[in-house]
Amino acid sequence: MKVAVIGGGPSGLYLANAIKHARRKSEITIFEAQGLSAHSKGLGYTLQQLGINLLNKLDPGFQTRLFANSAPQVINKALYKTHNDSRLLPFTTGFSVSRPALLHYLGEMARNAGIKTIQQCINKQDLNALKKDFDLVIGADGVRSVVREQHARQLGARTETLGLHYSWFINESPQCRTEACFYAFRAPEGVVMLTSYPLTPYRQIVIIEMTEACLNSGKFQGKTPEQAIPYLNSILSQNGDRMALKSAGLPWYRFNTNSIDCLHHRNNALVGDAAFAFHFSSGQGVTNAFTMAFTLARCLQRNESVAQALQHYNHACKLAMGKAEQKMTQRAHWLEQIDHHFAATPDQQLLDIFLGRLPEPHFGNPERPTTREQRGPEQRGQSRL
Ligand SMILES: Cc1cc2nc3c(=O)[nH]c(=O)nc-3n(C[C@H](O)[C@H](O)[C@H](O)COP(=O)(O)OP(=O)(O)OC[C@H]3O[C@@H](n4cnc5c(N)ncnc54)[C@H](O)[C@@H]3O)c2cc1C
Numbered sequence: 001m002k003v004a005v006i007g008g009g010p011s012g013l014y015l016a017n018a019i020k021h022a023r024r025k026s027e028i029t030i031f032e033a034q035g036l037s038a039h040s041k042g043l044g045y046t047l048q049q050l051g052i053n054l055l056n057k058l059d060p061g062f063q064t065r066l067f068a069n070s071a072p073q074v075i076n077k078a079l080y081k082t083h084n085d086s087r088l089l090p091f092t093t094g095f096s097v098s099r100p101a102l103l104h105y106l107g108e109m110a111r112n113a114g115i116k117t118i119q120q121c122i123n124k125q126d127l128n129a130l131k132k133d134f135d136l137v138i139g140a141d142g143v144r145s146v147v148r149e150q151h152a153r154q155l156g157a158r159t160e161t162l163g164l165h166y167s168w169f170i171n172e173s174p175q176c177r178t179e180a181c182f183y184a185f186r187a188p189e190g191v192v193m194l195t196s197y198p199l200t201p202y203r204q205i206v207i208i209e210m211t212e213a214c215l216n217s218g219k220f221q222g223k224t225p226e227q228a229i230p231y232l233n234s235i236l237s238q239n240g241d242r243m244a245l246k247s248a249g250l251p252w253y254r255f256n257t258n259s260i261d262c263l264h265h266r267n268n269a270l271v272g273d274a275a276f277a278f279h280f281s282s283g284q285g286v287t288n289a290f291t292m293a294f295t296l297a298r299c300l301q302r303n304e305s306v307a308q309a310l311q312h313y314n315h316a317c318k319l320a321m322g323k324a325e326q327k328m329t330q331r332a333h334w335l336e337q338i339d340h341h342f343a344a345t346p347d348q349q350l351l352d353i354f355l356g357r358l359p360e361p362h363f364g365n366p367e368r369p370t371t372r373e374q375r376g377p378e379q380r381g382q383s384r385l
Contacts, residue, residue, distance in 0.1 A: 001023060001027070001136065001306070002029075002136075003016075003028045003137075004029050004133075004134040004137045006030075006122045006127075006137070006138065006140060006147060007031075007142060008030045008140075009273075009289075010103070011274075012030055012271070014289065015297065016115045017106065018293050019296075022300055023300060030115060030117045030118070031118050031130075032118070033120065034119060044097060044205045045097055045285070045286050047287070048092045048093070048094035048287065049093065050290075051287035054287070054294050055290070058109070065105055067101075070200075072095035073095055073096050073199060074178075075094050075179065076092075077178070078091035079177075080351060081239055081351070082184055082350040082351045083186055083239055084239065085351040086239060086240065086351070088179065091180055096198060096199055096205065098199065122141070122146060123146065127147065127150055131267060131268065134267070135306055136300075137267060137269075138269055140272050140289075140293075142272065142274060143274070143277045148260070154265040155263070155264075156261025156262055157260050159256055160256070161256050162255045162332055162335075162336055164209055164254070164279075164336055165210060166208060166253055167248070167252050167253060168206070169232075169246060169248055170203065170204070170246045171204045171243060171245050171246070172202060172244055172246060173244040174202065174242065177196070180195075180197045183236060184350070186342050187214075187218075188219075190210055191211070191338045191339050192235050193208070193335075194207070194209075195209070208232060209335075211336065219231045225252060229245045229247060232245055233245055255280070257277050257278055257279060257332060258273060258274070258276055260275050260276065263275055263292075263318070264310040264314055267306060267307075267310075269296065271289065272289035273289065276321050276324075276325060278324065278325070279328055282328050288324070291317075295313055295316050331356075334356075341353055
């Protein structure tokens with residue numbers, strides 16, 4: 001079986017390795033455009049139990065190789081804060097890993113297994129040629145997938161740009177932090193959200209996120225992430241932290257989500273963000289990518305016919321992703337309205353609504369925000385990402 005995998009991110013690399021495990025005689029070629037992913041500049045991930053189990057299935061000794069140069073930072077607690085409250089809660093045990101370290105590890109495994117990697121950005125014409133030359137063509141090319149775009153109608157592909165802006169930072173402060181942190185601090189402009197995970201006890205990957213209205217007003221107006229650092233530090237240090245953000249040299253991004261009705265069309269299939277991309281607050285992107293890739297490899301192992309394998313793959317993934325999609329869509333829409341939710345909530349309940357622990361109608365958001373665009377994939381060039 002000849003397989004072309006478009007995209008050498010977490011899903012493409014995991015899939016190529018998993019297919020090689022499942023069908024040793026398959027010839028696999030990865031086409032990787034280097035840095036085309038909306039997440040290429042992303043600094044890292046938290047990996048929790050399912051993701052760890054799936055890495056284990058490919059390589060039981062993965063921890064030694066993935067963390068050859070530094071021990072993993074284990075995370076088993078999460079700190080939730082608002083400007084006036086905080087709570088330390090148990091967190092599913094996992095660890096953080098930088099994107100380059102994860103891709104390097106999976107890339108080495110692929111090379112050792114004889115999987116070919118070609119540096120090439122695949123466009124629509126290339127795709128037509130690949131479909132003829134390969135038995136199976138996989139779109140693992142991320143949230144703006146060219147494979148997804150070419151078959152958007154047949155796949156029932158939906159893309160949504162959220163009215164939320166985020167950027168990455170590093171925090172280096174003398175304060176020790178080994179927890180994952182999830183903060184939502186009310187500022188005059190709106191609510192400033194922080195998600196962080198430790199790379200070491202004194203160095204954390206930080207994502208700052210806020211609504212479009214918040215970013216376009218007051219002291220944030222017209223500021224790049226780097227220019228906003230002094231103000232962000234002052235807001236986020238109000239409740240016991242000593243924030244010392246450092247610039248990652250990145251702009252503000254808008255978040256795109258993807259979902260899909262069918263994961264394959266003819267001999268094309270999608271994995272990872274190309275199929276389903278949820279808001280990062282789920283912390284599940286890489287785990288979902290590995291799960292889809294593992295499932296597809298299993299289906300190819302159990303079905304000699306590619307067409308039959310793809311049907312089984314579609315069925316299994318739709319079952320697995322359906323509930324997650326509904327929950328994450330609801331959460332993302334709630335976050336788009338967080339300024340309104342916080343404005344309408346008494347101070348002593350802010351942490352509970354942020355945690356989603358207050359009953360309806362606080363959680364869930366029947367009204368659609370005006371900043372959201374429902375976009376067809378053909379309009380993807382318009383995104384600011
Ligand atoms: C702010 C933020 C924080 C996140 N935090 C987490 C987290 O903590 N844990 C977690 O599990 N997930 C997290 N995610 C989600 C995670 O980044 C994605 O789910 C994951 O990267 C998806 O992997 P992928 O391989 O499907 O896509 P990508 O990582 O986007 O990789 C796609 C690859 O395809 C290549 N490519 C694209 N187009 C082409 C083309 N035309 N031809 C050839 N190659 C191409 C790209 O260069 C790239 O290498 C986060 C996302 C964001 C935005």
